[in-house]
Amino acid sequence: MPFFRPAIDSMSGYVPGEQPQAGKFIKLNTNENPYPASAAVKQAVTAVLDQGLGRYPDPMAGAFRRRAAEVLGVEPEWILCGNGSDELLTMVTRAFVGEGQLLRLPYPSYILYKTLAEIQGAASEEVRFDRDWTLPDDFAASGDQLRLAFLPNPNSPSGTMISPDRVLELAERLPCPLLVDEAYVDFADTNCLALVKRSEKIMVSRSLSKSYALAGLRFGFLVAQPHIIEGLAKVKDSYNCDALSIAAATAAIDDQKWLAETRAKIIATRRRLTIGMSELGFEPVDSQANFVWCPHPKLPVKPLYERLKASRVLVRYMDYAGWGDGLRISVGSDEQIDACLALLNGMV
Numbered sequence: 064m065p066f067f068r069p070a071i072d073s074m075s076g077y078v079p080g081e082q083p084q085a086g087k088f089i090k091l092n093t094n095e096n097p098y099p100a101s102a103a104v105k106q107a108v109t110a111v112l113d114q115g116l117g118r119y120p121d122p123m124a125g126a127f128r129r130r131a132a133e134v135l136g137v138e139p140e141w142i143l144c145g146n147g148s149d150e151l152l153t154m155v156t157r158a159f160v161g162e163g164q165l166l167r168l169p170y171p172s173y174i175l176y177k178t179l180a181e182i183q184g185a186a187s188e189e190v191r192f193d194r195d196w197t198l199p200d201d202f203a204a205s206g207d208q209l210r211l212a213f214l215p216n217p218n219s220p221s222g223t224m225i226s227p228d229r230v231l232e233l234a235e236r237l238p239c240p241l242l243v244d245e246a247y248v249d250f251a252d253t254n255c256l257a258l259v260k261r262s263e264k265i266m267v268s269r270s271l272s273k274s275y276a277l278a279g280l281r282f283g284f285l286v287a288q289p290h291i292i293e294g295l296a297k298v299k300d301s302y303n304c305d306a307l308s309i310a311a312a313t314a315a316i317d318d319q320k321w322l323a324e325t326r327a328k329i330i331a332t333r334r335r336l337t338i339g340m341s342e343l344g345f346e347p348v349d350s351q352a353n354f355v356w357c358p359h360p361k362l363p364v365k366p367l368y369e370r371l372k373a374s375r376v377l378v379r380y381m382d383y384a385g386w387g388d389g390l391r392i393s394v395g396s397d398e399q400i401d402a403c404l405a406l407l408n409g410m411v
């Protein structure tokens with residue numbers, strides 16, 4: 064079709080993880096939360112529905128900004144809301160990276176970053192993690208056309224983290240802004256939020272999809288210095304978050320007791336999964352997220368993914384060129400993880 068921009072014509076588009084719409088699966092492939100969201104979410108959504116949906120929502124999602132600001136210890140002007148954190152990644156790329164320019168990302172990591180560069184007609188440069196999932200200094204190297212760097216922290220698929228001190232060091236040396244993608248950080252021991260105050264180059268994005276069990280809602284937020292938020296807001300859709308999602312997300316972040324309880328359950332099950340996979344001969348990587356990356360030193364793992372799927376257990380099979388393959392298994396409930404481990408036990 065001749066009308067697409069060349070950049071769009073030549074790209075293939077991001078392929079999300081499988082979301083089967085029929086049949087019953089134990090779904091451990093896209094890092095969703097197995098537990099129901101806070102009961103306050105349903106009440107908040109019902110209250111909005113009772114008022115009706117005839118009016119446009121608040122364009123900046125003020126209610127969420129105010130509540131999240133209290134929880135995070137920043138001012139509301141430091142927060143920008145998005146239709147899932149993916150949308151914030153899109154906004155950041157749109158705002159900073161133009162045609163022919165360069166975006167940097169670590170490898171292996173979240174494949175969407177590359178797609179976002181492609182949409183802009185920009186190039187992307189992958190800097191390989193060291194084998195122990197630390198980041199080499201190259202990640203902060205200068206580059207003529209370099210306009211933005213993405214760092215998922217915890218990383219996917221590994222679930223590993225770069226320490227805030229190291230992130231600051233890299234950010235200070237980078238000649239461009241650094242987006243620290245903290246989609247999974249609520250499951251981790253540390254985070255980079257405090258760095259935002261120290262450097263205008265650092266932005267932190269967060270998601271309500273995983274830790275708050277709201278993947279179906281689509282809500283995320285970004286924290287950066289107020290003048291950065293103002294600039295980013297110029298490229299967002301006028302009403303990027305709808306009235307239902309703003310109310311639901313505000314209720315969710317308000318319920319920190321629910322978050323603490325759910326987080327504790329997931330971290331306990333993560334340990335159970337890691338030990339179980341290790342006993343089956345895999346080499347699971349210690350995770351700070353709600354999934355565990357499980358390469359196997361000897362066995363080909365793709366057939367295991369396929370056999371699990373045939374038994375209606377869906378995990379993610381990933382094969383990274385030049386790095387290796389593995390199964391990325393989301394931390395479900397204890398019952399789901401036990402079912403997955405029992406099936407694998409009969410296969411390896």
Ligand SMILES: Cc1ncc(COP(=O)(O)O)c(C=O)c1O
Pocket residue numbers: 093094146147148149150173215218219244246269270271272278282283
């Ligand atoms: C590293 C990373 N960042 C961001 C996202 C997007 O999350 P959201 O549902 O908030 O768009 C994902 C989703 O899988 C992810 O793995």
